[in-house]
Amino acid sequence: MKSQMLPTIFIMTLALSVCGVYSGKVLVFPIDGSHWINMNILIKELYSRGHTVTVFRSSGSWYIKESSPHYNSITVEDVAGGFDEDFLKMLISRIIQIQADGKSSWKRLQVEWELMKLGPVMTQMEINVLAKLLDDHKLMQSLRDAKYDLVLADPVGASGGIIAHYLNLPLVFNVRWTVHSEGHFAIAPSPMSYVPMPMFELADKMSFLERVSNVFFFAFYEFQAQFLIRPLWATFTNKYFGPDVDYFQLIQGADIWLMRVDFVFEFPRPTMPNVVYMGGFQCKPAKPLPQDLEDFVQSSGEHGVVIMSLGTLVSELPRRVVEEMAAAFAQLPQKVIMRYTGEKPSTLGNNTLLVEWLPQNDLLGHSKTRAFVAHGGTNGVQEAIYHGVPILGVPLMFDQPDNLSRMRAKGAAKVMDIFSVNRDTFLQALQEVLHEPFYRENMQRLSRLHRDQPMQPLDRALFWIEFVMRNKGAAHLRTESYKMPWYSYHSVDVILFLLAVLATFMASFVFGIKFLCTKVCCKHKSKLE
Template sequence: MSLLRLVTLTVLLCSLPNADGGKVLVFPVDGSHWVNMKVLIEELHSRGHDITVIRPKTSWYIKAESHHYQSITLNIAAGFEENDFNPFATTVLQLRREFHTSGLAYIKVGEEFVTKMHQLHKAVVEKMEDIFEDAKLMQSFQEAKYDVVLTDPCFGGGVLLAHRLGLPLVFNVRWAILEEGHYTVAPSPLSYVPVPGSELTDKMTFMQRVKNVFFCLMVHNNKAILAAPHYTPFVHRYFGPDVHYLELFQAADIWLMRSDFTFEFPRPTMPNIVYMGGFQCKPSKPLPQDLKDFVQSSGEHGVIIMTLGTMVGNLPEDIAEDIAAAFAKLPQKVIWRHTGKRPSTLGNNTLLLDWLPQNDLLGHPKTRVFVAHGGTNGLQEAIYHGVPIVGLPLMFDQDDNLFRMKARGVAKVLDIGTVNRDNFLEAVKAVLYEPSYRENMQMLSRLHRDQPMKPLDRAMFWIEFVMRHKGAAHLRTDSYRMSWIQYHSIDVVAFLLAFVMLVSLIF
C-alpha cells in the first residue's frame, strides 16, 4: 500500500464517529443555565455521542442550528424569554435600591419573585402537557431509542419526560425546584448545613440555627405555593395518584453537582452525587490584539474586569456614573461590560465593551480584581484563575454565592441599593491592596485544581457510565419512598417509649 493511501485511510478512520457513541436527549433550561449545559453537550459530541436538544420556538439562548447537536424545536412558548426577564431584572434592581428607605421594597421583591416563579413553573407544566398529548412526538421519542436524558432540574420538564419515556436520568444541577439540589436528595442537618439565602456558615450559634430553621420552613412554603399546585395534579394524572412529584426528581441516577467543596460548606452527600464544580473552566486563550494592547498598557498596576452577567448589561445611570468616577481614580486599567449610556465620569483608563472574553481575561496574569454579580459560572472561573472579587449581587442565588466567597475571605460584597463612588472605590482598593484577598483566592484555586481527575472528565465518565449500564440504581437510595415518620424513625421511637411505659406500669 502506498504512503498516500495509508495516510488517507488513517484520516478516514480517525474521522469516523465513535462506534460506542450513545444517543443523548437533552432537555435544558434557557438563559445562563444553557451556558454550562452547552459545555457538556460539546464535550459529549467530541466523544462521538449523538446529541438531540429540545428547545421551544421562543428560545432565548438555545440555537436551532449547531455543529454539536441536532434540535427538536417545539411549537410552544417556553415562558423564559429575554423580553420577559430583562424587565423583571430591571424591576428587582430598582426595588433593591429602595431596601434601605422602605420596608415595603422587601415585600415587593418577594411578590415579584413569587409571580415570576409561578409563571415559569406553570409554563413548564403546560408545555409538558402539550408534549405528552402529542402522540406523534412521543412516538418519535420512543423510536429514537435514546440511552439517557440529560437535564437541569431547576424546572421539571426534563424530569417528567425522562420518566414518561422510561429512560435513565442524569442531572446537571445546582437547583432543583426552588431549593438547592442537595436538599432534595441528601441528608441536610440544619444544625450545621446552612440553607442557601440564610447567609450562614457551617458554624452557627443558637440564634443562627433558629434562623436556619426559619429559612428552611420558608423554602418548604415556597415549594408548596409555587411548585406543588402545578406539578402535583400533572404527576397524579400521568404517573399515578400515589406518586409525589419530588419522587421523580429523587429517582434520578446521577446528580452532576455544579459545585465542589471550595465553594460548598462541608455537608453530608450521597453516592450518586458527583461534584463537577468549575467543569466549564479552562486555561485562558490569547486575547484579541486590541484587548491585548490595552491590558499590556496597564503596566505594573494591572487590570480590573467588570461584568454583571447577561440579564443586566447596563446599570441605572446614577450608579454607572458613580462606578465610572471611582474607576477613574485608580491607576489600574478597567475593562467593563456595559451596554447602557456612556457615563460622563468615565476615565481614560476604562474601556467599555458590549461583550468581553471573561475566561481569557480572568486568566491573564495582569488581572487583579473581578467585579461581578455573583453568578455561579463567573465565580467558578474566578476561583479557577485565582482572581479576588468585588461583588454586586442583584437577584436569585447571587447574594448567597457571594456570601460564601466573603466567608472565605476572597470577596468584598456591596449592597446595590447603597453603592456609591466612595464605598465602591473603598471596596475595590481593599481587594486590590490587602494581600489576604488574593492569597486566599489563590489558595482556593490550588485546592480546586488539585484533583485526580478534571471535573469535566469526571462528568463525562458518569454520563457514559449511566449509558453503559442503563442507569445507576445501585448508587441511589430508596429513602425518598419512606414517609416522614419512617425516615426519622419516629414510629420506632414511639414504639420503644410505649414499651418502656408498659414495662414501668407493670412493675
C-alpha cells in the first residue's frame, strides 16, 4: 500500500511546486550591439523559468532579431536614421583612423571630441524613436492592458526608465553604463580621492596630479551631461510629462541595478543596497570544441595555444598593424588561433589559424590555452577571469583601455598600444605573458576569488528580477537622495548655516567684550574725574 502511494505523493508534490512558481511578464528595452548579447542571456533564463518576455527593437536592429523562441518583439520604425550597424562601424572606423598614427595626448583629445559630438546625435536618435512610440496611443494602451510586472532595461538609453514611468511599472537595470557615465556614479557616493573616473585608466591609488586629473575628468563629463544631453531630454519630458519630470531622476529611481561587474574586476568603492553584482554572469564551463578546431589545438603539443580576438565590431585593422602582429605570431612555438575578417596578412605563419568566428569561451576554458590577446571588451575580460587565462591587452576604444588597466593593476594583464606595435615589441610582450608566471598566477588567483561565492551570478540576477516581480518593486532598498538638490546632498546649506551661526556667535561675543570693555573704561574714567 505504501509503495503504491509514493508515486502519487511525488506527483502531487511536483504539481504543487509547479503551481507555486510565479510566472511574470517582462517588458525589455535593450541596447543593440554587444550589450544585447548580455541582455539576451537574461531573457533566455527568464524564458526557461516560465516568464513571458516582450522586447522592444528598432527596425534597424542588427543583433536583436524580430523572431525568437524566447521572446515576443515589438518593432518601432526608425525615424530619420538610427543607431544601426553602419552608423557604429562608421564611428569605429573614424576612431581607428585617428589613432592609427600612434598614441599621443592630441590623439586622445581628438577621440574624446568625436565621442562628445556623438552624444547629442545618439540622444536625438533615441528621442525621435521614443516620441514615435509615445505618440502611438493604440500601442501604449495595449502595453497598459498587457499588465506587465516590470521593465528590464539597459540605462545607456533613457527609454526604459521613461516607459517604466509612463506605465507605472517597477524598473530593473542590466547595467554597466548610463546615459552619462558608469552606473555607480548615478546613485552611489563616489569620492574623487579614490574612486577613479572610468575611461581614463586611473586606479584607486592616485597621486596628487592624478587626483587633479580625476576631478577634471568628472567635471568634463558633467559639463557634457548638463549642456549637451540634458537640454535635449528636458524638451522631450516637458512635452510629454511636464516640467516636474527629470529624465535622469527616472533612471536614478530604478528599483534594482544589476551590475555587470564584481569586485574581483572593479576597484573597491561605496555602493548602495539596491545594487546587485553579477559580474561574469555570462561565463560558463567550456564545451568540447568542433573536431577540426580540437585537432588544431591538440597539434600544439606542450607549447599550447594563443587566442586572439578583437570582438565582433572590428572587422579589420590598419594593414601595417596586422602584418606586424602576424609576423610576431609566426615566431612563436605555440599555435595561434586568430579571429580576423580582413584581408589575410602576407606574414601569416604556418602555426596561425585565421578564422572569421571562434568559440571564445570554450577556447579560453581549454587546458592548452596559454594566453589571450584581447581588445578588452567586458565580456572577454570576464571570461578570461573565469577561466584564469592571462591577457595581452591591445585596447581600441570606448571602455576597453579602462577595463584592461584594471587587469594590469591586478597583475593579470600586460597592455600595449596596438597602433604603435612592431613585430619585435609585440613578440616580446607575448613572450612575457606566456613565460612570466606572475601573470598566470595572478589571473588564476582572480579566477578562484570570482568562483568562490555562495550563489552563481546569473542565479543571483534572476532572484532579484523575480523579487521585484513578487513585491511590486524594491522601494525599501532605494535611496531618495537623488531627488535632493546638490547643495543639500553635499550639506552645503547645513555648512553655510553652521558657519553663519558660528559667525553670529563670534560677532556677538566680540561685540559683548567690546561693550563690556567700553563700560569698564567709562566707569574707570568717571572715577578718576
